[in-house]
Amino acid sequence: MTEKPVLVWFRQDLRLADNPALTAAVSTGAPVIPVFVLDDSGAGDWRPGGASRWWLHQSLAALDESLRGKGSRLVLRSGAAGQAVSDLLRETGADTVFWNRLYEPLAIRRDSDIKSDLRDAGVTVKSFTGNxxxxxxxxxxxxxxxxxxxxxxxxxxxxxxxxxxPLAVPETLAAPNDWPASDELDGWKLEPTTPDWAGGLREHWTPxxxxxxxxxxxxxxxxxxxxxxxxxxxxxxxxxxxxxxxxxxxxxxxxxxxxxxxxxxxxxxxxxxxxxxxxxxxxxxxxxxxYPTLPEKNWRESFDAFPWVDDQEALKAWQSGKTGYPLVDAGMRELWVSGYMHNRVRMVVASFLIKHLAIHWRHGADWFWDTLVDADLANNAASWQWVAGSGADAAPFFRIFNPVRQGQQFDADGAYVRRWLPVLQHLPDKYLHAPWTAPDAVLQDAGVKLGRDYPNPIVDHAAARARALAGYDRVKSL
Ligand SMILES: Cc1cc2nc3c(=O)[nH]c(=O)nc-3n(C[C@H](O)[C@H](O)[C@H](O)COP(=O)(O)OP(=O)(O)OC[C@H]3O[C@@H](n4cnc5c(N)ncnc54)[C@H](O)[C@@H]3O)c2cc1C
Structure with missing residues (x-):
């Protein structure tokens, strides 16, 4: 083929089916060069976290395999995306680039800059609705x-x-005469090695x-x-x-x-x-x-007055599932092992961090960002602010989840807590969500000594609730 190829820049659209940028490129009839750029430059705090990087590795490998089934392949480049795309245009002689749009503030800024630079240089750039x-x-x-x-x-x-x-998967993708050089996926080291903590992710997911x-x-x-x-x-x-x-x-x-x-x-x-x-x-x-500051700032500014507590020890206990509240701890262990947490448990653990521990929601959002396989800037920020009460159309602050009652209601037979906290598996249902209420003999029969096998609660629910509501009085008065 002598026709100039078209670059398709894949980002958060790692699929062949219903991919408008890919379909548009194929329909030009020109050779197609699929490319992914690992661009951490300028990502600031929002560089993908550990669990996301693990997923990305698997997903890119899967996309490459699907493309190879269509006579194509995925070209990998790293570094600033604008530079990487320009390099590829120069190396391949292409003068057209297609992509599907992203909506995060940094991505919007970067993509608009790239679009205008490329257009100034005479390149045809088209973006599509795909996400x-x-x-x-x-x-x-x-x-x-x-x-x-x-x-x-x-x-x-x-x-x-x-x-x-939705658009069908293209039948075939015309290949260029020469493929440009590609990084090796393994060389990006997106997967953890020492230690390899991704065993649970592999067990739970097929990216x-x-x-x-x-x-x-x-x-x-x-x-x-x-x-x-x-x-x-x-x-x-x-x-x-x-x-x-x-x-x-x-x-x-x-x-x-x-x-x-x-x-x-x-x-x-x-x-x-x-x-x-x-x-x-x-x-x-x-x-x-x-509202592009959603991931960083309270959407309702009055929440800036909330008396947040800087308590590293409590934060650590929350992160590692050692708060002494079984539902909270089970959720944090599910997250650590599988990279996921059930939605209602997310609400309970988030409420616990913000309201029981009075720790700023940003610390929770950061931990989720690093550990969730579905970490997503929009969903994570909006959800944390929803629980905090500081967001748009948020839950009222005074709605303070009681982790014991939530457990009794939505994990009545204890199957969730027992799965993620096997240390409590022999505790009767009646005490499972509040082990500190169990008589000594019951704890002994269940093989649990509080403070040794499982922590005592790090805060008292009623006292924590009262402190949170007092803190909220400051917000309310503004
Ligand atoms: C504190 C907190 C943090 C969260 N962080 C994230 C995050 O980083 N990424 C993320 O995708 N979701 C996040 N959520 C939203 C929700 O918990 C997950 O989307 C959901 O649990 C994923 O499971 P599912 O796919 O089985 O959901 P389902 O119930 O099957 O819902 C289907 C889809 O709808 C979307 N969805 C569901 N609930 C929400 C919601 N409340 N807000 C936005 N989209 C939603 C998701 O894309 C989900 O896959 C968060 C929720 C809370 C309370």
Whole structure:
């Protein structure tokens, strides 16, 4: 082939199906050069964390394999993305670049700079909608502003109607005469080695497009119908676990949406509830786009007056699952081992950090950023601020989750706590969520000595609650 190739710059869209940038490149008829750039330059605090890097390695390997099945391959480059893309254009003689848009503030700034530099240099650049069903600037209030409240935002999304039909996987990808040089994926050292803490991640997840579709199919077959009823139950697979696949774009939200439409027409239950969660994802991105300081600053400035406590020891106890509250500790262990935590448990552990320990939500968000396989700037920031009460349409601050009652309600048979805290497995249900209330003989029978095998609570619920509410008085008075 003598035609100039087209570069497709993959980012958080690591898939072949319903990938508008890829499909547009293929439809030019020119050779296609798929590229991924590992660009930590300028990422600041938001360089992907350890669990995300592990996932990224697997997902890139999977994408390369799928591309090879189509007669193509993934070219890997590292460094500042603008430089890497310009180098590739020069080396390959390409004069066209396509990508799907991202919505994080740093990515927007970087991508707009790259776009204008390349256009100035005579390169054709096109960006597409690939990661959201509704781009943040397309959903506007009656006053032509951004939404701050979820329900009307959701209604506005629904008024837009279903997103376009998803695009098929291209049949083949025309290869260039010569492939440009590529970094070795292993050389990027995205996976941990000493120590290799990723065993639990490998056991729980199959990153990549095939894994994403299998996960979705399994959810449709086994859990969708009961989702609205049981999604708050902490044990078992009560939710889709699609979050990391969605974050890395291994499955597109519009293909999920369209499949849900079909299932609904066939009589599936819970579709509305599940779709609402997908719209929470859209809402988080809408908020981040319109309020770019969301990951760093209280959305409600009055929360700047909250008397946060700097307690490294308590933070460490929370991170390592040693607070003495079984539900909190089980959640933090689930996170550490599997890179994931059930949504309701996320709410409980976040509330515990912020309200029981009076530690700033940023510390919690940072820990999640490093340990979650689904770490996502928009969803993480919006959710932490939601729990803190400092965010848009957030839970009121005075709603302080009681970890004992949450456990008794949503893990009534203790299956979740026993799975992640086997040390408590022989404790009767009655005491499982509050071991300090168990008589000595019961603890002894269960083989648990508090303070030796499992910690005593690091704070008293009632006292912590009173302190949190007193702190909130300062916020309220502003
Ligand atoms: C403190 C805290 C931090 C969080 N951090 C993240 C994060 O970094 N990344 C992340 O993807 N989610 C985050 N969430 C939201 C939510 O907990 C996860 O998306 C969900 O648990 C993922 O499991 P699932 O895929 O089985 O969800 P399902 O219940 O099956 O929902 C389907 C999809 O909807 C989206 N979704 C669901 N709930 C929310 C929500 N509250 N906000 C935004 N999108 C949502 C996700 O993409 C999810 O995959 C956080 C929640 C809390 C309380």
């Amino acid at each position: 959201l069903a509704f781009e943040p600037w397309t959903i506007r209030t009656g006053n032509d502003g951004p939404y701050r409240v979820f329900s009307p935002f959701m209604k506005a999304c629904m008024r837009q109607g279903a997103p376009d039909q 990549g497009e095939t894994g994403a579709h299998r996960r979705f199919e399994a959810f449709l077959d086994d859990s969708l119908d009961s989702y609205a009823k049981v999604r708050d139950r902490m044990a078992g697979e009560t939710t889709s676990r699609l979050s990391p696949h969605l974050h890395f774009g291994e499955i597109s939200v519009r293909s999920i949406w369209r499949t849900l439409d079909h299932r609904e027409a066939e009589g599936a239950r819970s579709v509305g509830k599940f779709r609402a969660e997908l719209i929470w994802r859209e809402f988080a991105h809408h908020l981040l786009f319109h």
